Each structure stands twice: as structure tokens, then as C-alpha cells.
Amino acid sequence: MILTDKRIVLGVCGGIAAYKLVEVARQLTTAGARVDTIMTEDAGQFVTPLTFQTLTRRPVLSDMFRLLETMEIGHVSLGRQADAMLVAPATANTLAKMAHGQADNLLLTTYLATTAPVLVAPAMDAHMWEHPATQANIEVLRQRGVVVVGPDVGPLASGQVGAGRLASGEEIIGTLRQVLGRHGPLRGRQVLVTAGGTREPLDPVRYLGNRSSGKMGYALAQAAIDRGAEVTLVTGPTALRPPVGAHVEAVETAQDMRDAVLAFTEDADVVLMAAAVADFRPSAYSTEKIKKDGKPTLSILLERNPDILLDIARMRLGGAGPAVVVGFAAETDDLVARAREKLLAKNLDLIAANDVTAPGSGFEVDTNRVTLIGADGTVEALPLMTKAEVAERVLDKVVGMMRDA
Numbered sequence: 001m002i003l004t005d006k007r008i009v010l011g012v013c014g015g016i017a018a019y020k021l022v023e024v025a026r027q028l029t030t031a032g033a034r035v036d037t038i039m040t041e042d043a044g045q046f047v048t049p050l051t052f053q054t055l056t057r058r059p060v061l062s063d064m065f066r067l068l069e070t071m072e073i074g075h076v077s078l079g080r081q082a083d084a085m086l087v088a089p090a091t092a093n094t095l096a097k098m099a100h101g102q103a104d105n106l107l108l109t110t111y112l113a114t115t116a117p118v119l120v121a122p123a124m125d126a127h128m129w130e131h132p133a134t135q136a137n138i139e140v141l142r143q144r145g146v147v148v149v150g151p152d153v154g155p156l157a158s159g160q161v162g163a164g165r166l167a168s169g170e171e172i173i174g175t176l177r178q179v180l181g182r183h184g185p186l187r188g189r190q191v192l193v194t195a196g197g198t199r200e201p202l203d204p205v206r207y208l209g210n211r212s213s214g215k216m217g218y219a220l221a222q223a224a225i226d227r228g229a230e231v232t233l234v235t236g237p238t239a240l241r242p243p244v245g246a247h248v249e250a251v252e253t254a255q256d257m258r259d260a261v262l263a264f265t266e267d268a269d270v271v272l273m274a275a276a277v278a279d280f281r282p283s284a285y286s287t288e289k290i291k292k293d294g295k296p297t298l299s300i301l302l303e304r305n306p307d308i309l310l311d312i313a314r315m316r317l318g319g320a321g322p323a324v325v326v327g328f329a330a331e332t333d334d335l336v337a338r339a340r341e342k343l344l345a346k347n348l349d350l351i352a353a354n355d356v357t358a359p360g361s362g363f364e365v366d367t368n369r370v371t372l373i374g375a376d377g378t379v380e381a382l383p384l385m386t387k388a389e390v391a392e393r394v395l396d397k398v399v400g401m402m403r404d405a
Helices: 016-030 049-058 072-082 092-099 107-114 126-132 130-143 169-181 213-225 253-263 308-317 335-345 387-404
Strands: 006-011 034-039 085-088 118-122 152-155 163-165 190-195 200-203 206-208 230-235 247-250 268-272 280-282 303-305 324-331 350-357 372-375 379-381
Touching: 006 072, 006 092, 006 107, 006 379, 016 049, 016 085, 016 169, 034 107, 034 303, 072 107, 085 092, 085 107, 085 169, 085 308, 092 107, 092 118, 107 253, 118 169, 126 130, 126 163, 163 253, 169 213, 190 253, 200 280, 213 268, 213 387, 230 253, 253 268, 253 308, 268 387, 303 308, 303 324, 308 324, 308 335, 308 350, 324 387, 335 350, 335 372, 350 387, 372 387
Parallel strands: 006 034, 006 085, 085 118, 190 230, 190 268, 230 247, 268 324, 324 350
Antiparallel strands: 152 163, 200 206, 280 303, 350 372, 372 379
């Protein structure tokens, strides 16, 4: 995982949004990161150091002259050892000092001493954010390579509504992951991921669909971003928030998905087809809601939808298209045999097959139990694991195949 064993310096400034960084610190720690929290003097007016210390299981630092256990000067040691530094909520005061190279507290001296990537998540009143001085300071920091996350538009502590609200924890952590992974093994590669189910309209209020939540596809997109890829996510309707950094193409029907996928496939290096695309659609669409009218039954004539993977296979046979294509097979019986048939028929490099009738596997759950079948004949049955973990295993395979391509 991209955050495992990473050393993150979390600089907490004195703003009302400081309490939101408690959850960010917890999530980073849970993900395996080593979080060293530096609090400005004013930050302690909003959240106690003990809160961060308890959640990160690391001492919280604020005194510029405090020495670490190694007896090295604190800001130099923290700055040199960090994999990334996150400053949030970044106040107008701290942003101004960072832009002008001031070093009057431990957070600022650590910022000047580090060579690690630095992210700032500003939070302040809308008028403060929009002030030309603040905007000039932000531009200076951007030019120096600092990554700015947010701010969002929304209700502010002043009671006003406007720009200046701290970005969500998901956006902050997602941007941090993107920054940490930007030099990964898929740097410069174009990865296309499909996710979710499709909806085939029957009338203005009904459609034929399936139970796909999109969780597997979204996990694949995140794992690809973690490895430095440029990711296009073609997604059917879901309740999920796309990974930070993904270019999202929202679609609804199988034909919509085909059009979107083929538009991006020619330039893609890798295609990961995790979407549950409907095999059939109603042959006729009713422009009015279909009424019961006392009928005990209703017959619906269906016709075949296009086979997107088969279209990609034909493209590859013609010498174009992606170097690596991975398919997914949701089966209810003869798992390996049916998945291998699909792999051969559609010229796939790898297929991930899962029995959707097995407990904890398949649709609408956070876990999956898949069998990875390669074009080289290899079969690897994975144990029950989270979909994020499955995505990690699939992307490890993809990285290997790209190296061999």
C-alpha cells in the first residue's frame, strides 16, 4: 500500500478547522504511515496535542529547540526523514511565512529544511483567501512545487458561504497518495479502468441493471494512481467518490460505456475492465411508463448489447490498442473453466474470476475472493481479502507484464 511505512510530517496550524486533521491523522496511521505531528502554538488553542499523540502513537512536537531521541536538531531530522509534509489547515499567516521563507517556529523551520514534497490545505475566511496578498503567496508556493489542496466552497466559521473551507479528508489523503506515487512503476502510462454496472432503460422510470457497486473498479483506479499512472475511469452509476487524480467519464448504458472505452482505448497502455456490463437490453423503449393494467405478466423482448472486450480484442489483433488488457468474470459455477474460456475468446492477458455466490465475494461488499488466471496458463487463487488488496495484487501483475512487454 502506498502509505505503508511512509513518514509523514503533519503540520497543524491555528485554525478552527484544526479538529478535522484529527481524522486525517488517524486514517494515515491506520493505513500504516508514521505520522509526526507538529503543532503551532495557536493550534493548541483548538485541539490538544494529546489527541494527536493518542491517535498517531507518536509524540507531538511544537518546541523548535526540542531534540529528538537521536539528539539531532528536530527540524533538520524531521525534514530529512520525511517522505512528505502536509500543512493543514494552512492559515493565511502560515502561508505568508512559508512564501517569504520565515522560520520562527518548528513547522516553518521543518518546511525549509525538507526536500520531500509539500502539500498545503488552506482554510480561512473567504475574504482572507481571496485577498491579493494570499493569492500571491499561494502562487509563489505553487511555483516552488508546493501542492495546494482546496480550499472548498461552503459554509465557513464566520457564518458566510464562500471559498475557504478546508478540503475534505478524502481529498487531502487522496492528493497525498497521488503525490507519493507519482514516480511509481506506471509513471507516464495511460490506464483505462471501467467500473460499476450499466443501466438499460425500459421506460422513463425503470431500467434493467445489476448489483455492481463499482467498488472493485474504483479500487483498481486508486491502485493505478498509487503507481504513478494517468487514469481514466469510465464508470456506470455508483454511490462512490472517484479517486483523486482520476479523469472520470460517467456513463449509463452499455452502448455509452462502449463509446467511451473505445474513445480512450487507442491511447491506453493498460485496460482494466471491471465494469459489470449488461449483456442484454430491452429491444424497445417505452416513452411512457408501462402500466400494470391488470395484467398478471409482462414480457420484455431483449437484444444483445455490444461486447466491449471483443471490440478491444479485434483492435489488438489489428496491431493497435493497449499492451495489457485485464478482464473480470463474475460467475456462479465452473469458475476457472468459464473464466479461461473468456480469457482465450477475448485475447486477455489476465482475468480475475470470482464466484459471486460465495460469502463475502462479489457485489455490494468490501471484500472479494478471486482467482487470477494468466494467458501464460498460471492460476493463482487468492484468499478472501479486501477489494483494495485485490486491486494491489492485480496491479502488481500488470506492472510485471508491462516490464515484460
